[in-house]
Amino acid sequence: MSARLVEIIVPDAEVPRTKAIIAEHCSRFWQEAVPDGLEKFSCVVPSRSIESLIAELDDNFKNVAGFSVLVLQVEAVLPAIPELEEIAPFSSEECKPPSRLEIFFTRDRISTNELYDDIEASLELRPNYLLTVILSALIAALGMRSGQTAVVIGAMIIAPLLGPTMAMAMAATVGDKALGRKAIITLVTGILAALIFTYLLGMFIEVNPLVPELRNRSIVHPADIALALACGAAGVLAFSQGASLSLVGVMIAVALVPPIAAAGLFFGSGEEMLGLRALFLLATNLVCINVAGIVTFLVQGLPPRNWRITSGIFLIWLVILLLFVGLVGGRIVLGSDGPIYLPEDSLSAQQIAPY
Template sequence: MALRLVEIYHPDTDEALEVPDDTYDVLGHWTYAIDDDQRVDRVLLEVEETESFLDWVDDTVVTEYRVVLQSVEATLPRPEVEAEEDDEDAEDDNEVSVARVGRAELYEYARDATDVSGYYYSLIALSVVVAAGGMLRDQTAVVIGAMVIAPLIGPNLALALGTTLGDPDLLGRSAWANLTGVGLALGGSLGLGAAMTVDPTTGELAVRTVIGLPDIALAAAAGAAGALAVTRGGATGLVGVMVAVALLPPVVATGLLFGAGHPGAALRAGLLTVTNVVSLNLAAVCTFLLLGVRPRDWRDVAQARTSTRIALALWGSALIVLALLLWRFA
């Protein structure tokens, strides 16, 4: 059972928060003044209840406040696992039933993932060099190593999250992170392709010029797995490798082949890249929706619904067009 410690700092003139026990399964609640002007309420909850609880705090605490959310590794004595409630209680509007981390944690992940710093660009550049070397030497293990380095999971999941929440700022930052990352990878591999001898029949290159339904399924599975990993608060390292499988090698193959003067093969690798991007983001958005990721404010909900519908229509239409192209030129 994943737990979160929610700390609510508010003016000491306020009374301690009266958390409704009939709505939230509070595992612990401590409150005390920390100085002459400030009070803190610490509430221990299961991770599934944090989003609804933070919404309740926002409605209840009318004065200025600050919330700090901490992951709890363990607590003693261990919380008892209660029996499942009956169906009537589970259908209560106030009952929290979403088995995922809260909206605040998802936003924090997306904020970190779209930080296009020198570190981000350095990892992209290094992963391109490693991937290009592995492809030119036809060494699969080296290409896998490049996918371990590439930080491509964060910007793509942030893009899908921004689409789901209808957040223009998050959409803009995640789109910029994706475009600059892919642009750097493509530009670097173009330069390497122009400077080195590239054999398009090499196994690791040739496989990126053949496109089929398994490639669409792979990218979709990567997007869904990434969204699941983030919403469960789990580690995304291994899932990030899977996302990089769908993105990094096709981009590098496209650049190498174009730079070496093989436009036909490069176009097929580029088509694979676009297909994977579309499939990955479409699957991630659908997964976020199925897990109940929504904005809080009703005005934001309406905006998010419009944004999601437009995105699903665009991603879906693009995927259909790409599938038709694959069928036509297969």
């Protein structure tokens, strides 16, 4: 069981109330005096209890001068603490103990405050963000053009689209309009920057749509939908457990960066229809990531501020996803794609077979 060291500073007058709150969430804590008439409590708290502890402290002391909370990662605890291995007893009769299912899904999730801290810096529209988005898209575009899968994977490792993508799903889950607005602006800006530069690249290099790496980004397969759903769920799961952001970023970038880069190349080389198809794949993947992300956040116990807002946003994403699935299914059933011919000045006798 993972744990956190929570340091709580309150005025001397609030010591009894603070002790009572802490005792409901953990059995091991220390108290020491600090300057300016304040007391500091250091508590070892199970990760599953962090959310409720911080919420209760905030409700009671948010307007109290001198109040502050610091949460730190704990690597090991000796001697063992009982509640780190089993359900901690709840002394308050008003508090309903968590069910076994809730404990199973939330036992390793970091708190909402930690999620916000991890994601906040990645939502800033800084030159480094735009530069890494552009470079990752250009590398992916060149890798797909030459059919080098390893280069495409390398581009996804540096793609910084994790922050805004995770923030969109998180904002929808908790009902945070400000976070969602900031995430959308950051993500759209990054996508537009990548499209512009890959479009310019497509104007100056020869692009062969027959290359499998490019061809596969010009159509949506049912497997692509399954892949995007899996990437969204796995990304949120890893992110909410405090996993390496590079690892989570690859999970998200695998569904976003290649379609962006392919669309830019297609538009730049005059293949508008293929460019639109690549954008459709991008839109489908983005919807899938958000649907899977919201579900995974909810399963892990991320508390919505307003269930009506959360369920409304989720239903909108779900309806869009079902519409996209219907379009993909209709194309497969009707075989409406048809062959796509290359420009006459390059391999005019070849076709891209329906796929």
